[in-house]
Amino acid sequence: MLVLRRRVGEAIVIGGEIEIEVIEISRTRVKLGVRASRDVSVLRREAIALAAENRMASDLIAHRGQQGVGDLLRLLCEISGENPQAEPERVDM
Amino acid sequence: MTVSEIIRSTHLGDIEWNSGCELFLPGGLPGFEEEHRMIPVEVPAQRPLVFLQSLDNPDTCFVSLPVRTIDPGYRILLSEEDRSALVFETDRELSIGADVLCLALLVPFENTVQANLNAPIVINLHNRHCIQALSAGGATGYFRLGDGGRWESVC
16 A cells, blocks of 8 residues: 655645545544546445445335335334325425 | 426336425435435335435335334434535534434345444435435444344344
């Protein structure tokens, strides 16, 4: 791993096009600014695992369908004591 | 005047919606960065489930639950960046139900589902801005739906 020391206001450049600047340093955290073209995906590392998890989450209804979801969570619905109806509706915000 | 529109959801069928219930996701969700608009949908027979239907892609639909139906003691802890993305200007404690709605996405796991309460979908109820917060539940972790319809902490 390449290790560089930088101060606030200083930056590094990756591949000639992506610039990462140190904006602020506190006792436990560093605030970074990234300049890159819009087609460059910039993610916190933990968000990469979350992306895979989200894709699995979207598969839940895609693979099991409404009926499968209903079967799986019937116990929850019984606990909530709701009367079954057919039509979907928006959540009041 | 509010005009209703219809989204032809692949999984939920036709849903009539209007701008008053539209959620704004400036950065999308991890893995779905290009989808910036969603609506929350309830199917009465499947309450308390909340479906999050993308308005940008009729194929994208998530199944979620309010976090406190899984963990009644859940408290929301948002980072400075997440507060900023939701346009909360002060650092006061946020109230689930009054300030924000917190939904946990349900992820298939073998024959059941699990939910990551550290990464809930957080909706600012005042402006409908929406993010998926990281580490929002401290060390809360994953819960899995077990026998008897009980949620069990798995890590």
